[in-house]
Amino acid sequence: MSTTHDHGHDELEPRDTAGSDLALRQGDDAVDKFENPGFGPHRPRRSDVEPEANKRAERQVVALFTISILGTIGFVAAYFALPPGETIASMRVSNLALGLGLAFALLGIGLAAVHWAKSLMNDHEKAEDRHAQRSSDQTRAEAVAALKEGAQDSAIGRRGVLKGALVSSLALFPLTIALPLIGEVGEDWNVSKFKRTMWARNKKLTIDPTGRPIKASDVTIGSVVHVIPEGLHETEAPLDEKAKAVVLLVRLDPRDIKSEQGEGWSYDGIVAFSKICTHVGCPVALYEQHTHHLLCPCHQSTFDVADGAKVVFGPAKRPLPQLPITVDDEGYLVAQSDFHEPIGPSFWERLR
Incomplete structure (x- = not known):
């Protein structure tokens, strides 16, 4: 059946809504009509196929963690060696030194973590079906196994220098937060001022x-x-x-x-x-x-x-x-x- 507009426009075919109505009636079953596209082909990184590229990436991560360590040490040194003082110039120098130390301490950890994940850790895409919040004992055991597998993929156990740099930078960084809170030795804690x-x-x-x-x-x-x-x-x-x-x-x-x-x-x-x-x-x-x-x-x-x-x-x-x-x-x-x-x-x- 066709309809014609009063102003002489061309005839238009009526919209077929049978398919959409069927999809609405079927609800979730309509999703089955669409194929799961799956994951695209995996593209190996240079660090996956070239041992030298893998070692270079590891050295870069260690260098970034080292920058974080030096930043923390610089922050601690500036905190004691460059107090704010009473002049605007001394305050400016102190704030600049503390800010640079804190920036390098944070930046080193952040860049190292990102570079490690992108170049050394497993980058295969994985998908898991949704399940109840409380997993079965078997699923929980599989999760522990997956975590162990992830630790093996990161190769942290075999990379002693990398592990040492990570632990050192994370262990030292809290000093940049703790020192200003604790204050200098002998500081006046009289808040009445x-x-x-x-x-x-x-x-x-x-x-x-x-x-x-x-x-x-x-x-x-x-x-x-x-x-x-x-x-x-x-x-x-x-x-x-x-x-x-x-x-x-x-x-x-x-x-x-x-x-x-x-x-x-x-x-x-x-x-x-x-x-x-x-x-x-x-x-x-x-x-x-x-x-x-x-x-x-x-x-x-x-x-x-x-x-x-x-x-x-x-x-x-x-x-x-x-x-x-x-x-x-x-x-x-x-x-x-x-x-x-x-x-x-x-x-x-x-x-x-």
Whole structure:
């Protein structure tokens, strides 16, 4: 039977759906109509047919494991010989040396494992039918036999140098993780230094980097000022102590303030928050005036200044700590005290 369109188009043959309907009715049985293509022909590698190529591949794998070993040794040596120090230059050199050591330690193991698998291990494709999760005892015994066969295929038992390089690189690599966690011998483990900064009662807020004291009347609504404690640049405090004290000062319309972390911690709409993000410690410096949001450029954590700097977006889990402020008799902005909680990311004694 044929049909004709009203607009004079050519006749079209109706679609034969009998075959598809039969396949639907048969369900899984319809799969039997398709032949299993099987595996393609196996192509031997040069290392399979040429003994010299096989030995060359083994030497290459050993060399890659040796690179990993040297990388780990270099990391350990750099950790003790090149401490970060107090200057940006010394920190840069220390981080570069540690990073290169860790990179070669990881890269050597990874490349060696891939090259070993591609050039020395058995590359024949195998397929197994799916079975119940709990295999029979016979199947489990066959699995153990297959593992032994795989170990024989890798020839690890006959390659002493290769086995030694593998064990050495894997045994040494954990040092690159353990050393930074354990720390140097005699390191100060007093975590109370994370809980305080250079801010103190009646310490004036000064503009960064000039150090000029700032009056409340100098801050207009919508403006943002980066501030530091008075006399910060004149002190001999370590660089990390100075970095912890940086603060962001924002002035809002007092009617826009929804909440603050402590009663009376702001002054006439002026609020001050730590500039150190509570995620991983990046500097929070991008302010959106219309929404009163502070943005961390590293991982996009967003804080609402009008609502106690609570997190509104991103991976940070805690609000930015608020610095309690007021004004002195001359109208200068001063701190009421230090921060009431540790600034920056969480640590082992600061889980929230």
